[in-house]
Amino acid sequence: MGLSEAVADARGLFAAGRLADAERACARILEVEADQPDALFGLGLIRMRHQRFQDAEGYFTRVLASAPDEVPVLVELGIARLNDARPAAAIEPLTRAVRLDSTNAAAHFNLANALLNAGRAAEAVRHVRITLALEGDRAPLLVNLASALLAAGEPDEALEACRRAEAAGTQSAPVEVVRGCALRELGRDDDARAAFERAIRLNPSLAAARENLGHLLLATGRRGEALETYQQAARLFGASADLPERIAALRAAPAEPAAG
Numbered sequence: 001m002g003l004s005e006a007v008a009d010a011r012g013l014f015a016a017g018r019l020a021d022a023e024r025a026c027a028r029i030l031e032v033e034a035d036q037p038d039a040l041f042g043l044g045l046i047r048m049r050h051q052r053f054q055d056a057e058g059y060f061t062r063v064l065a066s067a068p069d070e071v072p073v074l075v076e077l078g079i080a081r082l083n084d085a086r087p088a089a090a091i092e093p094l095t096r097a098v099r100l101d102s103t104n105a106a107a108h109f110n111l112a113n114a115l116l117n118a119g120r121a122a123e124a125v126r127h128v129r130i131t132l133a134l135e136g137d138r139a140p141l142l143v144n145l146a147s148a149l150l151a152a153g154e155p156d157e158a159l160e161a162c163r164r165a166e167a168a169g170t171q172s173a174p175v176e177v178v179r180g181c182a183l184r185e186l187g188r189d190d191d192a193r194a195a196f197e198r199a200i201r202l203n204p205s206l207a208a209a210r211e212n213l214g215h216l217l218l219a220t221g222r223r224g225e226a227l228e229t230y231q232q233a234a235r236l237f238g239a240s241a242d243l244p245e246r247i248a249a250l251r252a253a254p255a256e257p258a259a260g
Helices: 001-017 019-032 037-049 052-064 071-083 085-102 104-115 121-135 139-151 155-168 173-185 189-202 207-219 225-233 243-252
Strands: none
Touching: 001 019, 001 037, 001 071, 001 225, 019 037, 037 052, 037 071, 037 173, 052 071, 071 085, 085 104, 104 139, 121 139, 139 155, 139 173, 155 173, 173 189, 173 207, 189 207, 207 225
16 A cells, blocks of 8 residues: 555544554554654544643644644644643644635634634624634634623623524523623623523523623622532532632621611
8 A cells, every 4th residue: 555545544544433443553654764754643633532732732843843734733733732631733724724725714713713812802803703704604603702802801791692693593501601701790680680590590500600600690799599509510520620619718708687
């Protein structure tokens, strides 16, 4: 089997979900050509599937050493760093990717996420808008836009993005969470509470909905309800790492004085 046929075979195995066989096929290619880029890229993608993000980064970096302008590899490198909780490090390869291919929606989308997580919300908004221009008004993208606008200090625009998200798809819990946060920023606490409660009804397992409802209850003087809501959120996947500390602080605080 020639090299091109071996690469095609490895790709077919990966596409079929036969990751162990694909890994062996890539390893055999590298025995013949140590820096063969398709095999290195394939091994990186396999490591991504196994959530071994730093290992994946190593393979992608080896590809880029000889082919620095490979946009799919730059995008995957950025995603690996994002998934490894290093958004600032993800910005550089993703920025290069969008400069090389301004129509690559995945590059813009992931760059927006990296910028948002690195505290650069205004820049993130720009790249989410570009992604929407390329992909159309898809509800998940509009939720991302709303989140970025909220982080950028634009709650009115965030609410409009939530409205567009709802119009583009079915009502969803993430939309209601972002809507509730935007309403809180605008001082509309009753409407915010209603949004968080809708999110919980739509997805009782969404920790962010209960956490944000807890924040609102605490801010409006309903400490007991806040504690109960935080405790519910803490049992769910995706709860904030500092939530147990918040719960402990509430339990340790002096009891609220009785009314009257």
